[in-house]
């Protein structure tokens with residue numbers, strides 16, 4: 077390193093000296109040129125002066141010439157008159173000789189003088205002519221001189237400009253000289269540094285020699301050093317990545333802080349509520365602490381943690397059943413429910429003791445449990461149209477189950493109310509039974525009976541409502557897509573609230589989902605809060621703003637809502653059709669908390685392009701509107717325990733993934749010739765939102781790239797279903813392409829496990845779950861950057877994202893070019909970078925997409941809303 081520095085410094089010095097030499101030489105040359113030019117300029121000036129004098133002389137000569145010409149002209153006239161006179165005198169003399177004889181002498185003398193004068197004039201004339209000739213010559217010379225003068229003037233101006241050029245060059249060179257002198261100083265400095273570096277280098281070389289000696293003597297030590305260096309590098313990489321992560325976290329924290337500040341400024345009231353809430357949390361924590369201490373003393377009071385959720389939900393349903401069947405009072409039921417909620421050991425013991433006894437004895441045993449500590453969580457009731465796995469159409473079902481399970485784990489009492497569809501997966505419901513009770517609910521001006529069923533699903537207590545209505549609302553063989561969906565689900569929403577009212581429940585939160593149960597929000601505030609079901613705050617989650625369930629305003633009256641009051645622009649009136657009502661808009665307006673399923677989608681729907689007509693409503697209510705990214709149920713989606721798979725596997729043993737690929741190929745009749753042939757998977761509803769034309773294109777592109785493609789999907793849109801049936805038939809016995817056009821939960825697990833790449837080219841995507849499930853199964857996602865896909869998939873080549881977050885391939889423009897760009901890159905990585913691909917698979921499988929983080933966000937929203945309600949209630953009571 078030191079040697080390199082020395083060489084570089086030497087080189088720099090030589091260059092600098094060469095430059096100096098060259099600049100001096102150039103300067104001398106320029107100075108010489110300037111001198112010559114100055115001399116020539118002086119010469120020119122002198123010449124010009126001479127020329128000017130000559131010009132004056134010429135002018136004088138011309139004047140003289142003119143004078144002489146005039147004189148000559150006069151003299152010519154005189155000469156001619158003298159001659160004429162002489163001739164006439166001769167004639168007279170000849171004619172009158174006798175008369176003139178006396179005057180002859182006189183005459184002779186005058187003639188003589190005249191002829192003398194004439195010859196004088198002639199000679200003078202001659203000399204003048206010569207003079208004129210000479211002057212003419214001189215004049216032509218002068219003309220030549222004029223031309224020369226003009227040339228000289230031109231040359232003069234040219235020289236002047238080149239002189240200016242030279243002067244500016246001289247200035248520049250002088251600057252160069254000054255730079256050079258500073259360069260010289262720097263150079264000197266550098267030399268000094270070179271010397272010190274040289275000294276250091278010498279020292280280092282000496283040390284290196286010693287080190288080499290030591291290393292040569294001890295090979296083992298060297299190996300250890302190598303190992304240490306490697307781990308040091310890893311540590312540096314780790315440090316760098318953790319630093320980046322920290323930076324990223326700091327950035328996020330800053331953003332959050334800004335947001336928090338903004339919220340604080342914009343809503344002073346919320347701020348005070350938060351403080352009050354914090355006080356109550358403190359109070360709650362104190363109570364909890366003292367309870368904990370107390371419970372330590374009493375072994376029987378200890379919460380039972382080793383009983384499954386299934387058990388507690390079952391107990392809860394027993395108590396609710398007794399309440400509805402009027403076998404216990406509301407207060408007793410409340411106390412017992414709270415004990416279940418707290419997983420109290422005493423109620424567990426009571427159940428165990430009374431298992432073999434008849435119902436009356438069991439009831440009395442339970443009623444002996446008199447004291448019960450305060451509950452530690454919230455009572456949350458979800459009213460929904462889907463719940464996985466019993467009634468699932470898409471992501472909504474997954475979210476209801478995943479979120480409820482996570483809330484239950486956090487100590488909240490969670491219950492779910494669902495329609496009792498005929499087409500449910502009844503084998504996934506435990507202890508399903510009908511209660512000996514009938515709940516009547518209003519519809520079309522009458523009361524209709526509802527049969528209430530209870531059972532546990534995934535360890536959660538669920539109420540199923542079976543309307544005894546002649547239109548058999550939920551006996552249709554399918555969940556949605558019926559002509560009277562508006563009537564079916566407005567009926568269900570009202571019956572669900574009726575059930576809560578009649579069973580005396582006092583929930584803290586009622587959480588409804590999508591347009592099907594959006595009616596709950598206006599029904600609650602307009603009808604049920606006045607009836608006494610007033611303990612709750614309403615949370616509404618919209619999983620997709622594409623579906624708003626609008627209908628003619630008059631249809632709202634069936635479930636008892638006031639059309640006149642609600643069909644208003646600030647309430648339920650649809651923003652684009654004033655004679656229609658919009659349930660989603662109603663829920664946005666009437667809920668205390670409104671959420672959607674990813675932060676990016678929450679932004680997108682506030683724009684005119686993304687809001688599907690609701691952007692202005694959402695912007696108006698933006699203070700209560702947030703986007704929370706969904707999680708996935710990591711118990712249900714776990715390749716290490718998934719019984720749908722041929723072989724279970726995990727991040728440390730990926731052989732099982734390959735075996736699933738081979739098994740799926742066999743099952744679907746695809747070629748098994750090359751185990752490394754990449755398999756692209758796609759599991760989706762085939763609707764325009766999912767980018768069906770891009771899915772179709774991806775099939776053909778995968779074929780071109782030499783991969784295999786497996787599509788599992790079905791479409792509620794007839795022409796899309798037909799189109800894909802055409803493609804499916806075309807590839808019916810193809811070795812590399814298979815389209816399975818149906819809903820098949822078990823097959824979906826096999827495809828997630830078998831595929832290497834998973835494609836989701838959505839036009840818009842509120843959250844999307846398949847990208848997270850795919851990652852959990854080690855299938856690398858290719859997604860379009862939109863909605864929740866944008867919040868969960870980060871491109872492996874995007875260096876603006878910290879490396880630990882990069883987990884897939886993304887593209888922005890929803891066209892074939894975009895698909896190609898991502899698909900081609902993915903194939904390239906898969907084929908040419910096996911090791912990197914393997915690391916990517918492991919990284920993706922380790923990513924945390926559980927409900928943990930999202931649930932804590934929902935929990936925080938619930939708690940804040942409940943605290944605000946308490947403060948408002950206390951204020952109203954004057955406390």
Ligand SMILES: Nc1ncnc2c1ncn2[C@@H]1O[C@H](COP(=O)(O)OP(=O)(O)O)[C@@H](O)[C@H]1O
Pocket residue numbers: 469470471472474759760761788789790818819820821824843844845846847
């Ligand atoms: N044909 C199908 N067979 C089995 N499961 C499917 C099918 N189509 C979609 N799914 C499942 O439905 C869920 C889709 O959720 P999501 O990605 O949020 O999309 P969306 O809710 O818009 O349909 C995933 O769990 C996916 O595996």
